[in-house]
Amino acid sequence: xxxxxxxxxxxxxxxxxxxxxxxxxxxxxxxxxxxxxxxxxxxxxxxxxxxxxxxxxxxxxxxxxxxxxxxxxxxxxxxxxxxxxxxxxxxxxxxxxxxxxxxxxxxxxxxxxxxxxxxxxxxxxxxxxxxxxxxxxxxxxxxxxxxxxxxxxxxxxxxxxxxxxxxxxxxxxxxxxxxxxxxxxxxxxxxxxxxxxxxxxxxxxxxxxxxxxxxxxxxxxxxxxxxxxxxxxxxxxxxxxxxxxxxxxxxxxxxxxxxxxxxx
Numbered sequence: 001x002x003x004x005x006x007x008x009x010x011x012x013x014x015x016x017x018x019x020x021x022x023x024x025x026x027x028x029x030x031x032x033x034x035x036x037x038x039x040x041x042x043x044x045x046x047x048x049x050x051x052x053x054x055x056x057x058x059x060x061x062x063x064x065x066x067x068x069x070x071x072x073x074x075x076x077x078x079x080x081x082x083x084x085x086x087x088x089x090x091x092x093x094x095x096x097x098x099x100x101x102x103x104x105x106x107x108x109x110x111x112x113x114x115x116x117x118x119x120x121x122x123x124x125x126x127x128x129x130x131x132x133x134x135x136x137x138x139x140x141x142x143x144x145x146x147x148x149x150x151x152x153x154x155x156x157x158x159x160x161x162x163x164x165x166x167x168x169x170x171x172x173x174x175x176x177x178x179x180x181x182x183x184x185x186x187x188x189x190x191x192x193x194x195x196x197x198x199x200x201x202x203x204x205x206x207x208x209x210x211x212x213x214x215x216x217x218x219x220x221x222x223x224x225x226x227x228x229x230x231x232x233x234x235x236x237x238x239x240x241x242x243x244x245x246x247x248x249x250x251x252x253x254x255x256x257x258x259x260x261x262x263x264x
Contacts, residue, residue: 002018002137017137018133018137019133019134019136021133022129022130023059023130025132026125026126026130027052027055027126029126029129030051030123031047031051031052032048033122033125034047034050034118034122035048037118037122037187043110043118050101050105050108050115050119051119051122053100054101054104054119055097056100057096057097057099057100058100059093060096061092061093061094062092062093062096064092094234097123101116101119113193113194114193116194117191117194117195118187118196120196120197120199121181121183121187121196123200124177124179124180124183124200124203125180126176127176128176128179129173131170131172131173132173134169135169135173137158138156138158138160139159140159140216141169141215142154142165142166142167142215143165143167143214143215143216144166145163146164146165147164148164148166151166151167152164152167166215168211171214172207172208172211175207176204176207179203179204182203183196183200183203192248193245194241194242194244194245194248195242195245197241198238198239198241198245199242201235201237201241202235202238202239205235206235208227209228209235212227212228212231
């Protein structure tokens with residue numbers, strides 16, 4: 001594991017956290033993909049700037065949700081836990097990130113829901129790439145002990161462990177890349193506004209719900225972890241949004257037919 005990357009340029013020496021480096025790479029990748037989405041949709045808004053604001057909001061939300069979800073860490077470390085390089089909750093980042101995108105989409109006159117559709121593939125890719133940082137730093141996001149041949153120990157991680165465990169960040173990397181690819185191609189065709197976001201919520205919710213069975217997070221209700229309950233909520237929201245978007249898109253198509261019948 002490589003929690004820190006030593007940068008040596010002449011007299012300048014600095015240890016750079018690999019988690020932060022991968023987070024930067026995820027933001028850049030997400031920005032480029034979202035810019036392509038905007039270009040494909042012939043939208044001239046600043047996609048890179050939107051992604052930057054969204055990433056910052058997502059980081060803040062992920063950290064705050066983690067602190068709320070694990071109050072024992074706050075009691076042990078105090079306010080310094082807010083600056084710790086480890087401990088970020090996926091659901092908090094999702095909520096704050098979506099909120100930031102909606103506000104920016106409305107201000108740019110694109111529409112909040114359409115902006116989320118355009119951002120969905122970028123969010124999936126960015127999440128997957130960001131998980132490389134968790135893997136390299138060994139920040140505790142790995143899974144339960146396993147005897148499978150690809151099990152890995154993290155003896156030099158931020159939260160070291162010496163027995164082979166599920167490398168769940170790599171599972172989530174694969175899931176993010178697959179979901180992002182599927183959404184990218186589906187978003188290239190004409191679809192009801194909100195449907196791509198709905199598919200993102202369902203796919204990413206199912207992926208996170210599934211990987212939680214291999215992670216070490218404790219159950220909080222009905223044998224499910226906090227992340228699984230949040231994931232289930234995402235799936236439900238995605239299903240509801242999908243049918244709402246499909247029903248809403250069919251209304252304008254039916255109105256001309258009704259008008260013709262009345263004039264006849």
